[in-house]
Amino acid sequence: MAQISIIGTLGKDPELEHGQNGGKAYTRLSLAWSESAKDQGGHWVDGPTVWLQVTAFGRVAENVVRSLHKGDRVVVTGRVKPETWTNRQSGESSTVLTVVADTVAPELTFASVQVAKNPKGGQQSGGWSGGGSQQGSGWNNQQPQQQGGFGAEGDEPPFDTWG
Template sequence: MITIAGNLANDPELRFTPNGAAVASFVIACTERRRDQNTGEWSDGATSYHRCTAWRQTAENVDASLRKGDRVLVVGTLRQSSWADKQSGETRYGWDVQVDEVAVSIKFHAARSHRPERSGAADDTSATTPGGGTVVPAHQS
């Protein structure tokens, strides 16, 4: 398992497989922050980009909830893929995070979770909805 914290570098792209399974793809940008011991000032270091793929209900929730620039935490499995370069024929390698969980980070802003109503359920605010809900920044409520 791997955990990544960063900002979405793009809006999630939602598509569906021929069997109807939802798939959301997005990229997380992670920038190192360093503090200069002599001056005490912070500066940005290198930025790394991580491709992420979410499936099914998680994919639909990602698409409905997140936009470019949102700070998120992602937990998933790191997978390597390979392919033949179309130009040179050489084997290329890439990494992708197969997403298990996504959460909005509240490090830099407040957020509030919104659970959709369950169909056929009584008005029970203590019930949890597996895989449901969207996260709305508190300033948008």
């Protein structure tokens, strides 16, 4: 199978589901991105939005559901997998490409996170925690926010991160 790495924005909150008869946990992510280009006037313009379906299983799925929210920018690495399905009404067969995620992580260009490790083998708790976003995750920040950590009382970082 082909490997792929993608950076995009979650289009909805992830929800944990289970396979038939209480099977393996999974979640399906709707990941969106668009290309930007300068128009003739020199202004940045977004192109059409592209959507991709991503599926994560097991511990990755559980951590994603606990840690990520609609609007968060993420990095996904995984395998491209064709899924074929048949339309019940027309009987027509279709194939769509999806990504089976090996890893899902916050994209840190415009956000920061604190990592909380999950206990080994037992019930998981924690996950990533955001850096102060009003929506709780901290990953979908479009503007820099003071997080502290560079010095006393949230001093400016020693470099220009937004220029």
